[in-house]
Amino acid sequence: GAVVSQHPSRVICKSGTSVKIECRSLDFQATTMFWYRQFPKQSLMLMATSNEGSKATYEQGVEKDKFLINHASLTLSTLTVTSAHPEDSSFYICSAGQGSWRDTIYFGEGSWLTVV
Amino acid sequence: KQEVTQIPAALSVPEGENLVLNCSFTDSAIYNLQWFRQDPGKGLTSLLLIQSSQREQTSGRLNASLDKSSGRSTLYIAASQPGDSATYLCAVRTGETSGSRLTFGEGTQLTVNP
Numbered sequence: 001g002a003v004v005s006q007h008p009s010r011v012i013c014k015s016g017t018s019v020k021i022e023c024r025s026l027d028f029q030a031t032t033m034f035w036y037r038q039f040p041k042q043s044l045m046l047m048a049t050s051n052e053g054s055k056a057t058y059e060q061g062v063e064k065d066k067f068l069i070n071h072a073s074l075t076l077s078t079l080t081v082t083s084a085h086p087e088d089s090s091f092y093i094c095s096a097g098q099g100s101w102r103d104t105i106y107f108g109e110g111s112w113l114t115v116v
Numbered sequence: 117k118q119e120v121t122q123i124p125a126a127l128s129v130p131e132g133e134n135l136v137l138n139c140s141f142t143d144s145a146i147y148n149l150q151w152f153r154q155d156p157g158k159g160l161t162s163l164l165l166i167q168s169s170q171r172e173q174t175s176g177r178l179n180a181s182l183d184k185s186s187g188r189s190t191l192y193i194a195a196s197q198p199g200d201s202a203t204y205l206c207a208v209r210t211g212e213t214s215g216s217r218l219t220f221g222e223g224t225q226l227t228v229n230p
Binding site for chain 2: 006034042043044046049091093095104105106107108109110112
């Protein structure tokens, strides 16, 4: 099946710094990718929809200046957490579909962010 | 606003038992429904995708059904194994574009005891 890869799987950064998480579709082109955040023992919370070649669409309550999303190509989307704070520590997951609403949505392995 | 509910929140069964996980959604105007498995600290693995026009899908020991009009789906796991222990999430897709979102349930945490 289709594969979506995230990197890094774990990252620790200092408070006030920025960290970038990459999401790649390895064997298909994804015009749209999705970024989620997951708190312990909770379900996924959609943060934003990443559109290739255009601005991301953010969910209500998500700070677009803090969570910068860039979808530079059909196989790569990046999430940059700027000026990270300990409350940004979380599990971040991306997903992508193959283009049609009929298609399976595939998820990356997730990235654990710890801000110290 | 679409809401997805999964019952039970947690389930513990002995190895070998057949079990059913339930998923319900409030808006029946869905395009498809997808069941996922999530292991602790990991991403989501797609298990089954059911289109709105379908009634069920099968893969190995897994069978998922969909009753769109009543807003319900079930995931049946036959002959459960300890390796099936994970959190199972259902998600519905409510748009027809590639950018249409998934709405997730809270998940059922399954433990299969040896």
